[in-house]
Amino acid sequence: MDIFESVVVAFWVMLPAYVPNNVAVLAGGGKPIDGGRTWGGRRILGDGKTWRGTLFGTLVGAVLALVLSASAGEVGATLDVSLPTFPPAAVVALPLGAMLGDIGASFLKRRTGRQRGAAFPGLDQLDFAVGALLLTFLGAFDWAMDTFTLPVLAVVLVLTPILHVTTNVAAYWLGLKNEPW
Template sequence: MTVDLSWIAVVKGLVLLLAANGAPVLTSVLADARTAMPIDGGFRLGDGRPLFGAAKTWRGLFAALAATALVAYGLGYGASTGLWFAAWAMAGDLLASFCKRRLGREEGSHLRGLDTPLESLLPLVSVKSQLGIGWFEIAFLVGVFYLIESWSSPLLYKWHLRKHP
């Protein structure tokens, strides 16, 4: 029986996506709220809205970097690949938050077609050669991650792990 190596890479890519995007959420539940220092320092732009918002914290950023580096190392990619992956996932998350604040959306709100694609597409493209995946696998992973996010978000809210469904 032969195993298509691209499917193994796809599963590993999904695990990295879950680590990078799940670590900040898990950390916000487990850590003391006093350690949640916003990345934007409370800065507001001329429109009166926050740059990113209070939910985007240094604690979450560092949690994503550390967790994804450990997971990537465990998957055989090396910690540097995990750091790079997490950095791009968090950049996508911050970009989505920036856009949502400009559109007047509340912190924690989801904007279908903006949040999940940015948080998954940017990191996958950034390490596609290290993961050994192509554009088809990236498109597949973005879609699967979108479905997982759509399915899990209401559950995380119900279980009080998220502030908004």
């Protein structure tokens, strides 16, 4: 697999994990997952992690995975790249894992005394990708092993922070986020 194919495959398979958190921002609001509860004098997650955002983000990511699966042959032929389709377990695991990774990062931020929106370099850029990969390897192990080769994983680790920073700055400029990280 050459570098072009590794980049295309990495972006393709991670797209259902990249989209959910952005969608959750748009659909957010509603009841917080932690119900306002605290632990050790701090909120467990905070108001930014809602049931509606989590559900909507996961649903949109799953629908996107289905659309990508349906178009893999045509898009792959156009790009001259063999693009994988998504088995049912990966359809759910990638977006749900992304949302759970972000929720886990929020939990860690609260435990370290960071307020909602506070930067946590490294964690902010990779939490959702790590969550998506972990859940996908648990739920669709054989597919994940075949798809996330070392070159593809390397691209994911480089591409994800770049995309994360770029989309967050754009969302900030558009007034969708209160901070650019």
